[in-house]
Amino acid sequence: MILLMFRYFVFCLFGVLLVAAAGCRINRSFAPLALGPSSERSRLGIAALERGNLTEAEKRLEDAVRLNKNDINHRRYYAEALWQQGKHQEALHQLDEAIKRGGQNSDSIHVSLAEKYLALQEKRHLLQKKVPLGI
Numbered sequence: 001m002i003l004l005m006f007r008y009f010v011f012c013l014f015g016v017l018l019v020a021a022a023g024c025r026i027n028r029s030f031a032p033l034a035l036g037p038s039s040e041r042s043r044l045g046i047a048a049l050e051r052g053n054l055t056e057a058e059k060r061l062e063d064a065v066r067l068n069k070n071d072i073n074h075r076r077y078y079a080e081a082l083w084q085q086g087k088h089q090e091a092l093h094q095l096d097e098a099i100k101r102g103g104q105n106s107d108s109i110h111v112s113l114a115e116k117y118l119a120l121q122e123k124r125h126l127l128q129k130k131v132p133l134g135i
Contacts, residue, residue: 041060072099072102091116092117
């Protein structure tokens, strides 16, 4: 009986160690990746955008896009910096590029692009009526 209990204890201990070792390996696979230069520039650009420093935001986000042309979030924020400065066509181009490069991950960018087109259409409509713009 004692031998049976000892075997059961060793078996359970082995199982716990096996699960713990596998858990450590699994956790390592989810460790955050080191941020590259494009991510750092994007982070700084987004911070500048939030502060309202559009010139700095544009510069840093343009660098981020140049360093990582396929990151759709870099392009999304770059487009926003351009848009807020009145560079609408450039902003629309960046959103189009983000959609081309984003594949199925670009649903929110489609929405952003549609909102920008609607804003432009509303602006044109108001210009035709000669209503003062608040855009």
